[in-house]
Amino acid sequence: MLNDDLVLNWNTEKNKQLKQERGLCFEDVEIALSTGGFVDDQPHPNQERFPNQQLLIVLIDGYPCVVPYVRDNEKLFLKTIYPSRKLKSLL
Structure with missing residues (x-):
């Protein structure tokens, strides 16, 4: 579970790209x-390729x-952010 004291950071150029490409x-x-x-908050399933990455799942x-x-x-x-059809069928 995430706590309320966390600070979220991101790349502003990536944010603009996501707005344009994915809405x-x-x-x-x-x-x-x-x-x-x-x-949910879970480890990235491919830790070999993406070490130390976690996956945050939000609606x-x-x-x-x-x-x-x-x-x-x-x-x-x-x-990054991507919608998940796979998770849609599980929720």
Whole structure:
């Protein structure tokens, strides 16, 4: 579970790219976390290729989205966001 003291960080250029290409942005993740959209927090399944990455799963407009991130103490650096049809069928 994530605590309320965490600081979310991201690359602003990546955020612009996500808005254009996927219609999602990291601010959507912040809103989801602050309004009860947290679903799960789990290790990345491919730790060999993505060491130290975790997957944050949040509901954005009712749709499950995966947000890979790296944690540094009380800071989370968000890498990207993608909607997950696989998780949609499981929820």
